Amino acid sequence: GQQLNQSPQSMFIQEGEDVSMNCTSSSIFNTWLWYKQEPGEGPVLLIALYKAGELTSNGRLTAQFGITRKDSFLNISASIPSDVGIYFCAGLETSYDKVIFGPGTSLSVIP
Amino acid sequence: NAGVTQTPKFQVLKTGQSMTLQCAQDMNHNSMYWYRQDPGMGLRLIYYSASEGTTDKGEVPNGYNVSRLNKREFSLRLESAAPSQTSVYFCASSEFRSLFFGSGTQLSVL
Numbered sequence: 001g002q003q004l005n006q007s008p009q010s011m012f013i014q015e016g017e018d019v020s021m022n023c024t025s026s027s028i029f030n031t032w033l034w035y036k037q038e039p040g041e042g043p044v045l046l047i048a049l050y051k052a053g054e055l056t057s058n059g060r061l062t063a064q065f066g067i068t069r070k071d072s073f074l075n076i077s078a079s080i081p082s083d084v085g086i087y088f089c090a091g092l093e094t095s096y097d098k099v100i101f102g103p104g105t106s107l108s109v110i111p
Numbered sequence: 112n113a114g115v116t117q118t119p120k121f122q123v124l125k126t127g128q129s130m131t132l133q134c135a136q137d138m139n140h141n142s143m144y145w146y147r148q149d150p151g152m153g154l155r156l157i158y159y160s161a162s163e164g165t166t167d168k169g170e171v172p173n174g175y176n177v178s179r180l181n182k183r184e185f186s187l188r189l190e191s192a193a194p195s196q197t198s199v200y201f202c203a204s205s206e207f208r209s210l211f212f213g214s215g216t217q218l219s220v221l
C-alpha cells in the first residue's frame with residue numbers, strides 16, 4: 001500500500017532557531033495536510049495545500065506542495081517552546097477520499 | 112459547536128470481549144474516518160466513509176467493523192478484542208479535503 005516517509009524522525013533545537021521537515025511519498029497526492037499533535041490530544045490541522053507548487057503560510061509556519069506532487073515541506077521560523085509536539089504530514093487521494101498519514105516528526109525546543 | 116466527539120475516552124477490555132467506539136460530528140461533513148495510533152507508527156487508517164451509507168477499508172481493517180449510522184455518526188466495533196488492538200483510536204471528519212479530529216479513545220486489551 002501507499003506509504004509516507006517523514007524526516008527527520010526527531011529534532012532537538014534551541015528556542016529561536018528555524019525548523020525544516022519534509023514528507024515524501026512513492027505515490028502522487030492531490031492534497032497535502034500538515035498536523036500538530038500534543039500529548040493526550042488529537043491532531044490539529046496547521047496547513048492544507050491543494051495545488052502542486054503551492055506555498056502557504058500560517059503565522060510562523062510555511063508549507064509547500066512539491067512540484068512532483070510526491071513531497072511536501074514544512075518550515076517553522078523562530079521556534080518557541082509551545083512548538084513542541086509531533087508534526088504529521090498527510091496525503092489525500094481525492095478520488096477515494098482516503099487520507100494517509102506519515103509516521104511523524106517529534107520536535108523538542110530547548111529554552 | 113463540539114466538532115468531533117468520541118466516547119468513551121478510556122476503555123479496558125479482556126481478550127475476546129466486544130465493544131463499540133462511538134463518534135459523532137456536528138459540522139455536517141460528508142466524510143468520516145477511524146484511525147489507530149501506536150507509538151512510532153503515526154496514524155493508520157482503519158476504515159473510512161466518504162458519505163452516508165458507504166464505508167471502505169483503510170490500511171488496517173482486520174478485526175474491525177464500522178457502521179455509518181447517519182451523516183453525523185460513525186461507529187467502530189471490535190467483535191473479539193485482541194491485545195494487538197491496544198491503541199489510541201481517533202475519529203475524524205472532513206470537508207473540502209481537511210480532516211478534523213476528536214480527542215481520542217485510549218483502549219487497552221488485556
